[in-house]
Amino acid sequence: MSDIVIKAVDLAKQYHIGGPQRTYDRLGEQVVDAFTSPFRRVKKLLRGQATGAAELDEQFWALQKVSFEIKAGEVVGIIGRNGAGKSTLLKVLSRITEPTKGYIDLYGRVGSLLEVGTGFHPELTGRENVYLNGAILGMRKTEIERKFDEIIAFAEIDKFIDTPVKHYSSGMYVRLAFAVAAHLEPEILLVDEVLAVGDVAFQKKCLGKMDDVAQQGRTVLFVSHNMGLLQALCQRGIFLQQGVVHTDGAIGEAVQAYLHTLEQAGLQDLAQRTDRQGRGQVKLVNVEVCNGNGGAGMALTTGSPARFVFDVEGAIAGLSCSFTIFNQLGQRVASFKSDAPGPEDVYDPAMGNRFVCEMEKLLLVAGRYQLGVLLRGGGEWQDYVEAAVTFDVEEGPLDGRVVRPFREVSVCMPHRWQLPVENAL
DSSP states (O other): OOOEEEEEEEEEEEEEOSSOOOOOSSHHHHHHHHHHHHHHHHHHHHTTSOOSHHHHHTEEEEEEEEEEEEETTOEEEEEOOTTSSHHHHHHHHTTSSOOSEEEEEEOSOEEEEOSTTTTOOTTSBHHHHHHHHHHHTTOOHHHHHHHHHHHHHHHTOGGGTTSBGGGSOHHHHHHHHHHHHHHSOOSEEEEOGGGGGSOHHHHHHHHHHHHHHHHTTOEEEEEOSOHHHHHHHOSEEEEEETTEEEEEEEHHHHHHHHHHHHHHHTTSOGGGOOOEESOOSSEEEEEEEEETTOOBTSOEETTSOEEEEEEEESOOTTOEEEEEEEOTTSOEEEEEETTSOOTTOOOOGGGTTEEEEEESSOOBOSEEEEEEEEEEETTEEEEEEEEEEEEEEEOEEETTEEEOOOTTOOBOOOOOOOOOGGGOO
């Protein structure tokens, strides 16, 4: 008997963009629509309502010709930038949506945790939803009852188990949903990055449980942007780029391919990049990383001043800027938010739509880093750019002490020692 539990052959998923899907009552209407479609596209272009081929085509391929086989017991990380098709792939695998082309063979029950509350009926209680999810997985009532107490203990919501889940917080949703997905013994477990909603302690519990599931010989597909976590949990990685399988191999190989594409993206003209998320009422058009001498594009130095400059196009009420520094493994190192005010912040009308973040001492060790930048305004995400810029940090002294890179460490701190006399240098 074959040990293949998931087989995907030429998977493709197409979505309609730019307006609602049309329905047809008669064949004649479909023929007329097909004939007039090219003229509608030209009209959109002339009116400035479309700027590229994707908008004129009115179709978007989230996945294209995706093929792979996954064996029983494999733990596979699905890697890719925002919009690469990762979540779409999991939705197709979990049968939430049908592929436009191609097919999937699944051998075993599938448990999935893709979005907060997926598979829960809001009017039913937590207890009722546990039994509902078990029934959907094809489990008998006796099987669910055997696992019920363990599920509730893991989710830590015993006081609210008989409360309708529509009253649950997002964290309670996630705790119960993951507990159900992991404890009802599916042969295949699909997990999206929804675990980020939970608190740190619960995330550790979930990761430990996923490791237990893998040790039991069940198959796990896990989507995450945390490359360090993926390398610790997975043996294999599938890197998707623009809906196509770019790399399918050892997790280290897939991670390196992904990080390389991020680095290449950071070298592009920021104003021209289209791989951004948000409402788009304002737009990030330029980022500069400057050293202590004010030199842009030059390497920063550990322990020396640093300056990060963000230029924004457009205006909106309540505009704020935040950025996160990622290391070479794609791990978050530090975050900075302009809407978390400090006593030394300066509000200068002459700045216009420019945000500047200054640091007297850079506490990063030598290495290569990237910035993810988010603009918020009007209570919504307006523009998020992943790997907006890449910069290097060189070795330097921090308060007179030379700081050198050490394994996967990214941050250093000012400190002092009290030492025995015998250890004096």
